[in-house]
Amino acid sequence: MPAANLLPAGRRIAALGALALAGSLLVAAPAQADGSPSGAPAAATTPKGDGAKGICKRLPKTEDRVTKALNRLNGDATVVGSVARLEQRVANxxxxxxxxxxTYLSDRLTARKAMVTTLQTRQKDLKSVATWCAAQGEGSGK
Known part of the structure; x- marks a missing residue:
């Protein structure tokens, strides 16, 4: 006499799928745990230089981005993202x-004012980098 199926066909298929997945995970776990890579080992690479060529190449775009951000931050209360606009929101x-x-807006205002200082420092640094790049004859194109 055949055994009666206690599960409907859909559940039986799902149970078999779950069982197959669990079995494959049990087989794969020890393979991962042994620590020996199956392929060629990836050697840890160190930078070959300081990236000066790439920095000089990206310099015009970086300068434009910093200048644009400072103009926005130093804008009046009508400029979205400006310190003055956020100060007005705090007052409101x-x-x-x-x-x-x-309190929330005041904390954002503190961070935004710090960003102005950071970007001003970065702008000064970029001027000296531009001088260095020009002296080295490195890339200056956009």
Missing amino acids: AKSAGHAEIQ
């Missing part, structure tokens, strides 16, 4: 009595 939150919003 304070006058509306939204203490939590004011």
